[in-house]
Amino acid sequence: MPLDPFPTEILTTEEMARADRLTIESGLPGKELMKNAAAALVSVVTRMLQTSSGRRVLVLCGPGNNGGDGYVAARLLRQARMKLRVGALTPPSNLRGDALAAAAAWDGAVEPAEACLLANADIVIDALFGTGLARDIEGKAADLIRRLNQYRRESGVRVVAVDIPSGIDGSSGAVRGVAVEADATVTFFRLKNGHLLLPGRLHCGELTCAHIGIRSAVLGEIKPQTFVNAPGLWRNLLPLPRVDGHKYSRGHAVVVSGGFSFTGAARLAAQAALRTGAGLVTLASPRDAMAANAPALTSVMLREAEGAEGLAALLSDARKNVVALGPGLGVGEATRRLVETALEPAPEPDAKRAIVLDADALTSFAGELETLRRLIAKAPGAVVLTPHAGEFARLFGDAANDGPSKLDHARNAARLSGAIVLFKGPDTVVASPDGRASILAAASPWLATAGSGDTLTGMIAGLLAQGMEPFAAASCGAWMHARAATLFGPGLIADDIAATLPAVWRELVGCLEAVL
Ligand SMILES: NC(=O)C1=CN([C@@H]2O[C@H](COP(=O)(O)OP(=O)(O)OC[C@H]3O[C@@H](n4cnc5c(N)ncnc54)[C@H](O)[C@@H]3O)[C@@H](O)[C@H]2O)[C@@H](O)CC1
Ligand SMILES: Nc1ncnc2c1ncn2[C@@H]1O[C@H](COP(=O)(O)OP(=O)(O)O)[C@@H](O)[C@H]1O
Ligand SMILES: [K+]
Numbered sequence: 001m002p003l004d005p006f007p008t009e010i011l012t013t014e015e016m017a018r019a020d021r022l023t024i025e026s027g028l029p030g031k032e033l034m035k036n037a038a039a040a041l042v043s044v045v046t047r048m049l050q051t052s053s054g055r056r057v058l059v060l061c062g063p064g065n066n067g068g069d070g071y072v073a074a075r076l077l078r079q080a081r082m083k084l085r086v087g088a089l090t091p092p093s094n095l096r097g098d099a100l101a102a103a104a105a106w107d108g109a110v111e112p113a114e115a116c117l118l119a120n121a122d123i124v125i126d127a128l129f130g131t132g133l134a135r136d137i138e139g140k141a142a143d144l145i146r147r148l149n150q151y152r153r154e155s156g157v158r159v160v161a162v163d164i165p166s167g168i169d170g171s172s173g174a175v176r177g178v179a180v181e182a183d184a185t186v187t188f189f190r191l192k193n194g195h196l197l198l199p200g201r202l203h204c205g206e207l208t209c210a211h212i213g214i215r216s217a218v219l220g221e222i223k224p225q226t227f228v229n230a231p232g233l234w235r236n237l238l239p240l241p242r243v244d245g246h247k248y249s250r251g252h253a254v255v256v257s258g259g260f261s262f263t264g265a266a267r268l269a270a271q272a273a274l275r276t277g278a279g280l281v282t283l284a285s286p287r288d289a290m291a292a293n294a295p296a297l298t299s300v301m302l303r304e305a306e307g308a309e310g311l312a313a314l315l316s317d318a319r320k321n322v323v324a325l326g327p328g329l330g331v332g333e334a335t336r337r338l339v340e341t342a343l344e345p346a347p348e349p350d351a352k353r354a355i356v357l358d359a360d361a362l363t364s365f366a367g368e369l370e371t372l373r374r375l376i377a378k379a380p381g382a383v384v385l386t387p388h389a390g391e392f393a394r395l396f397g398d399a400a401n402d403g404p405s406k407l408d409h410a411r412n413a414a415r416l417s418g419a420i421v422l423f424k425g426p427d428t429v430v431a432s433p434d435g436r437a438s439i440l441a442a443a444s445p446w447l448a449t450a451g452s453g454d455t456l457t458g459m460i461a462g463l464l465a466q467g468m469e470p471f472a473a474a475s476c477g478a479w480m481h482a483r484a485a486t487l488f489g490p491g492l493i494a495d496d497i498a499a500t501l502p503a504v505w506r507e508l509v510g511c512l513e514a515v516l
Contacts, residue, residue: 003483003507004232006209006441007216009224011190013131013170019189022218030098033188033212034065037162038072040210041186045073045123045160046080048184052158054122056083060113060148061103062128062141062166063090068099069162070127071106078108085121087113089128089141113144118151123158126180130163131170131192136177145178152181161185164194165203172405173197173427181205189214193226196439197405198427226407227475229430229438231508234476239277239466240509250279251465252320255300255458256311256338257285258328263292265327265359268451268494269458270300273324275501276462276480284314308337315341318351321381324461326361327454335364339375346380354381354464357419358457362387366394369416376418382470383419384460388453392423411437420474422460424453428478432471440478444485444492451494456481458498480504 011019024030049055059074061067071086078084088110092103103110113128126148128141137145145167152159159182164170167179170192183205187195191209194200227233241250253273257266266283273281284305285293293302305314315323323342329335342355362385365372372395376383387395392413400412410423410431423429428440460477464470484500485492 001442004230006191006207006228006230008227008230008232009190009219010196010226010228010439011192011222011224013192015222015224016131016170016189016192018222019214019218022221023214028213030065031101033214034068034072034098034102036212037069037188037210038076040188040208040212041069041073041125041160041162042076042080044184044186044208045077045125048123048158048160049082052122055081056085056121057123057125058085058087058116058119058121059125060117060128060144061086061088063095064130064132065097065099066127066130066132066162066166067095068102069130070125071099071102073125073127073162074106074108084108085116085119086110087116089113089144114140114147117144117147121157123160124148124152125160125162126166126182127162128166128180130166133167133169133176137167138177142178145180149181158183161204163187164192164200168194168200168203169404170194172407173200174404175199175203179203184208186210188212190224191228193405193407193439196228196427196441197407198425201427225435225437227436227438229428229440229475229479231479233438234472235508237469237472238476238508239463239468241277247279248319250277251322251467252280252282253278253322253324253461253465254282254284254314254320255461256305256323256325256329257283257289257293258330259286260288260292262328262330263289263296265451265454267293267296267300268454268498269324269327269461272455272458272498272501273462273465274299275498276459276477278322278462278465281462282314282320284311286310307334308341311338311341312344315353318346318348321352322354322356322461322465324356324358324457326358327457329360331360331363335360339364343375343379343383345378352381354384354461354470355379356384356386356457356461356464358386358453359391362391362395367397369395369397369399373417382464384422384464384470384474385413385417385419386422386424386453386457386460388424407431407437407439411435420470422474422478424456428482430471430474430478436471438471438475440482442486443482444489446489446492447482447485449493452481452485452497455494455497483507
């Protein structure tokens with residue numbers, strides 16, 4: 001799998017419909033787009049059939065243009081000597097526009113979809129509903145999809161979805177009533193939100209995004225604000241060491257340690273900040289934890305910083321340009337004071353200091369979003385919040401729940417808090433108060449292990465220390481974190497993530513020597 005498997009922009013279904021419309025208005029007819037879409041589908045189906053002894057394809061066609069793609073694909077597949085059966089949810093004569101023309105050009109038999117479902121097939125093409133899904137699927141169509149899913153589970157038949165598995169909402173990733181479980185999905189021009197957001201992503205199988213003649217220039221008018229979180233989004237902003245640089249030019253991150261029995265989380269973050277490229281990392285330790293931290297550190301520096309006053313004294317050095325806090329700190333007043341201190345305006349007016357708040361730093365403001373928002377508003381630099389779902393709910397309550405998807409919620413949270421919000425999970429979303437958002441396209445379930453979030457906090461701090469633009473730093477941190485887990489694979493524990501970062505860097509910058 002290439003590091004950038006998809007084009008960068010992600011569209012809602014409305015934005016995709018607009019891209020279609022603008023293309024058709026500019027002179028490329030809808031039926032050409034449909035032909036190209038079907039051809040892309042056919043090339044995936046043909047490839048999949050190469051590993052199968054049979055050549056039987058069942059195409060299930062719905063009432064709109066998604067069904068139209070299905071009829072065109074049926075014709076192309078028959079020309080390629082596949083054995084075709086076509087099942088329709090609606091009599092073809094009820095179709096309209098390009099879909100009607102596509103159905104009319106299919107001169108083979110059309111059966112009621114429910115009559116041919118259990119026919120032996122090697123591949124089933126799901127062309128029931130695409131981006132035009134407008135409500136929950138019920139009745140006959142819902143029964144058909146349930147039977148198709150059961151048939152797939154029992155027989156092992158492979159299912160290929162046209163554009164998006166039928167029943168998945170393209171804009172939110174939600175299952176609208178019931179949804180097809182596909183082995184592969186072929187979409188067109190750009191991914192839609194629902195391909196990456198859960199549960200949609202789990203229904204897609206292997207995802208392909210095909211070019212069908214829509215020119216990228218239409219995006220100039222659509223101005224998408226959501227992006228695939230992959231190197232294409234932030235590679236140009238990646239901080240690299242300079243020949244004439246020194247450790248101070250790579251930034252100095254401070255990570256705040258918890259008390260004697262809670263020091264591991266901050267050490268994981270500190271180590272990760274160094275491996276991500278911060279020039280210096282200081283662990284700010286309460287007095288009682290010095291004895292636990294000192295023997296466990298080598299390249300990370302250690303300074304005693306007792307409570308908020310101790311942290312303030314440490315931060316009076318303006319070269320310390322990032323503070324990360326939360327992991328292992330404990331929930332309560334002492335942690336709130338540390339957060340207030342970190343968010344205090346910098347001692348010198350020009351000095352900037354970015355802040356990453358995670359874990360207990362977030363939970364210590366549970367139900368007090370307004371207090372945190374006011375502190376963030378006067379902070380000396382960018383603020384990144386990295387909640388998992390539980391922390392998100394505790395901090396934002398219902399305030400951010402407007403809209404159906406995790407993407408909406410993260411965007412609301414960024415707007416409400418004034419911070420960049422990285423909402424963790426398999427479909428990690430990073431949202432900026434300015435409206436931009438990224439969705440992680442590939443994560444590793446091996447990341448579900450204690451301390452992996454602490455490591456991510458340190459990685460983002462490391463990138464911010466080097467001056468990376470904050471939305472890019474949060475997105476890049478999430479990607480590198482997931483990539484390290486993918487490269488390491490089975491058996492991963494949090495300590496392995498930072499240890500695998502050199503391999504991730506090598507993939508990203510390849511011939512670093514040549515760059516230098
Ligand atoms: N020119 C274009 O717009 C292109 C569209 N393409 C295909 O067209 C699809 C979009 O086509 P449409 O906008 O016609 O939409 P769909 O084909 O996704 O579905 C719309 C139809 O389904 C009905 N419907 C929606 N929700 C339903 C529900 N819950 N239960 C029962 N019926 C429901 C609608 O009344 C309408 O008849 C894309 O997904 C893609 O596959 C491609 O051919 C590329 C070009
Ligand atoms: N199933 C999963 N697939 C991919 N990533 C996951 C999965 N579960 C958790 N993660 C990632 O692992 C990290 C866990 O962070 P967090 O819950 O804060 O853990 P901790 O508090 O133990 O450090 C997050 O980056 C999250 O996105
Ligand atoms: K479909």
